[in-house]
Amino acid sequence: MNAVAILGLLTDLVLAVSVLMLSIWIVLTPDRLRAVVGFLANGILIALVWMRLGAPDVALTEAIIGGGLVTLLLLGASARVPPESARNAFADRDRWPLHLLAALLAAVVAVGLALVVLNLPEPAPSLASAVATELPATAVDNPVTAVLMAFRAVDTLFETVVLVVALIAFWSLIPEGAWFQRAGWLPLREPAPALVLLGRVLPPFGILTAVHLFWIGTTLPGGKFQAGALLAAIWALVLIAGLSQPMAAAQRLPRLLVVMGPTVFFAVGLAGFWLAGDFLAYPSGLEKPLILIIEAVLMLSVAAALGLILAGLPPAPGSLEQRR
Amino acid sequence: MTAVDLFGLLGSLLVGIGLYGLITGACALRKIVAFNLLGAGVFLVFGVIARRGAGAGFPGDPVPQALVITGLVVAFAATALAVGLLVRLAESAGVGDVDDQLLPAPKITLGPMPEPPSGTEERPASPGAVALGEHAQSRVVAVVPPADRDPDDQTIAGSCA
Amino acid sequence: MSLLWNLFTLVFVSLGLVFFVAGVVGLIRFPDPLSRLHALSKADNLGLGLVILGLLPQATGLLGVLKLIALWVLVVIGGSIAGQLLAATQYAADEQTDGQPDPKPGRQLGRQTLGRSDEGMTAGEAPRA
Numbered sequence: 182m183n184a185v186a187i188l189g190l191l192t193d194l195v196l197a198v199s200v201l202m203l204s205i206w207i208v209l210t211p212d213r214l215r216a217v218v219g220f221l222a223n224g225i226l227i228a229l230v231w232m233r234l235g236a237p238d239v240a241l242t243e244a245i246i247g248g249g250l251v252t253l254l255l256l257g258a259s260a261r262v263p264p265e266s267a268r269n270a271f272a273d274r275d276r277w278p279l280h281l282l283a284a285l286l287a288a289v290v291a292v293g294l295a296l297v298v299l300n301l302p303e304p305a306p307s308l309a310s311a312v313a314t315e316l317p318a319t320a321v322d323n324p325v326t327a328v329l330m331a332f333r334a335v336d337t338l339f340e341t342v343v344l345v346v347a348l349i350a351f352w353s354l355i356p357e358g359a360w361f362q363r364a365g366w367l368p369l370r371e372p373a374p375a376l377v378l379l380g381r382v383l384p385p386f387g388i389l390t391a392v393h394l395f396w397i398g399t400t401l402p403g404g405k406f407q408a409g410a411l412l413a414a415i416w417a418l419v420l421i422a423g424l425s426q427p428m429a430a431a432q433r434l435p436r437l438l439v440v441m442g443p444t445v446f447f448a449v450g451l452a453g454f455w456l457a458g459d460f461l462a463y464p465s466g467l468e469k470p471l472i473l474i475i476e477a478v479l480m481l482s483v484a485a486a487l488g489l490i491l492a493g494l495p496p497a498p499g500s501l502e503q504r505r
Numbered sequence: 506m507t508a509v510d511l512f513g514l515l516g517s518l519l520v521g522i523g524l525y526g527l528i529t530g531a532c533a534l535r536k537i538v539a540f541n542l543l544g545a546g547v548f549l550v551f552g553v554i555a556r557r558g559a560g561a562g563f564p565g566d567p568v569p570q571a572l573v574i575t576g577l578v579v580a581f582a583a584t585a586l587a588v589g590l591l592v593r594l595a596e597s598a599g600v601g602d603v604d605d606q607l608l609p610a611p612k613i614t615l616g617p618m619p620e621p622p623s624g625t626e627e628r629p630a631s632p633g634a635v636a637l638g639e640h641a642q643s644r645v646v647a648v649v650p651p652a653d654r655d656p657d658d659q660t661i662a663g664s665c666a
Numbered sequence: 667m668s669l670l671w672n673l674f675t676l677v678f679v680s681l682g683l684v685f686f687v688a689g690v691v692g693l694i695r696f697p698d699p700l701s702r703l704h705a706l707s708k709a710d711n712l713g714l715g716l717v718i719l720g721l722l723p724q725a726t727g728l729l730g731v732l733k734l735i736a737l738w739v740l741v742v743i744g745g746s747i748a749g750q751l752l753a754a755t756q757y758a759a760d761e762q763t764d765g766q767p768d769p770k771p772g773r774q775l776g777r778q779t780l781g782r783s784d785e786g787m788t789a790g791e792a793p794r795a
């Protein structure tokens with residue numbers, strides 16, 4: 182083993198131990214705000230792990246969605262839900278048998294999974310070579326994008342539909358009589374001037390980066406999910422800084438944006454029946470433009486859906502939370 | 506021990522830690538965080554499988570990687586739904602949290618607030634949302650000291666466990 | 667020539683790492699949040715600047731160089747503003763614990779103002795304007 186490989190392994194070891202310790206800390210720390218902030222740091226570290234696993238596409242997604250957007254949701258919730266009791270579960274002496282049992286169960290699951298992972302079949306089953314041989318037919322160079330948009334396009338189509346359904350389910354929690362009100366989770370009462378400055382400076386960079394991520398997604402790591410999530414994050418920042426008003430669920434534009442992506446995807450898929458002979462088959466010669474069009478529309482839809490979820494729900498009429 | 510084995514172990518341990526947090530989490534928000542940790546562990550195991558399938562010039566099998574990307578988005582959607590439910594519950598019932606803790610030990614209940622008796626009266630009489638709302642008002646205004654859990658919390662826990 | 671550039675990279679990235687290590691040591695060892703923040707922002711700006719400077723010769727083409735520089739600029743903007751927000755929060759919290767009235771209540775970013783749960787806790791307060 183040469184020096185570089187040893188150094189690499191050492192890096193991996195440090196990374197793995199950091200993630201492990203931080204995760205344990207997140208579960209055990211008594212303060213939930215600390216847990217949420219620790220979760221953000223953990224997301225970034227796990228993104229690094231994904232880089233070490235040779236998956237830059239996933240690393241980008243994990244950093245933006247798994248780290249950033251989920252943490253924003255959880256932060257908003259921890260500000261909105263009244264604090265838990267100061268005793269945390271681990272100070273509760275009466276319940277130690279339950280905790281012991283849970284720890285045992287968790288240990289059994291973890292050890293079992295570890296045994297499975299360490300004894301995976303050799304040589305590993307892989308579709309990499311199949312993807313490599315079929316890749317030229319898609320006219321796309323990034324294998325992950327090719328899988329998402331061509332080989333497993335049905336999965337991606339239904340995944341975008343899931344996002345729409347999730348938004349509908351989320352909006353079904355809107356209190357009675359608040360449908361025409363703006364979502365109220367993000368705006369700060371009095372955003373700090375520095376934050377307002379950030380909200381003004383960052384969006385152009387963010388939009389440029391998102392378009393770049395989307396555009397290179399066909400050849401290099403990147404793509405619509407990462408770009409859409411970045412756009413949603415930028416939108417959330419603008420809303421937090423109070424530079425723009427959040428949407429209301431009853432408005433047409435956000436609904437249209439959200440539904441547009443899956444609709445276009447589905448239409449192209451149906452068109453494949455008589456243009457190329459099968460559902461979601463792209464006519465030869467038009468693969469790349471079609472994939473780019475779908476990706477562009479999906480990027481907007483993903484951004485709108487994620488952004489609308491981040492913007493949250495309007496306050497219930499008459500509740501203490503209601504403003505104005 | 507290779508890097509792949511190392512991260513495979515990390516993924517399995519994350520699943521274990523997440524599961525433990527999910528069961529024992531002191532409040533729903535902690536459970537949601539733990540659920541996301543669990544998900545991260547599952548995704549990492551996927552990533553390890555993808556890495557083992559490296560070949561044909563790719564650093565990893567792109568099929569599991571693509572699945573993880575869609576999985577991350579779906580996990581976000583699930584988290585959003587959970588957070589939305591939790592916030593709406595807090596808004597409408599005014600309860601501090603979905604708490605599955607047992608009643609505090611008697612020595613703790615004998616705190617400064619004389620509320621528990623009224624709570625026990627109220628519970629069988631009107632267990633509906635209206636009663637919860639009224640009760641919530643008093644709780645919210647009073648800034649209940651942490652040690653003071655009344656039986657009402659247990660009602661909520663029962664409806665949400 | 668490439669050997670010289672590699673040496674340049676090695677020297678500057680190592681220098682940057684020294685700053686990062688110093689920043690982490692400061693983060694762990696310094697007693698109060700404000701000085702910890704100070705140590706951290708030093709490490710962020712200078713350390714990352716040196717690392718990026720060292721990596722410039724390794725970038726592919728002018729676009730790569732520009733990307734690296736943009737990265738540094740973004741981190742400096744984000745880091746300084748985040749530092750400012752955290753410091754304001756800490757400052758306001760310090761003043762509150764000292765028993766003095768908080769001059770600018772809206773400046774804290776912590777859980778007091780990120781949401782409005784504080785209003786939920788004190789019902790007498792006026793709803794937000």
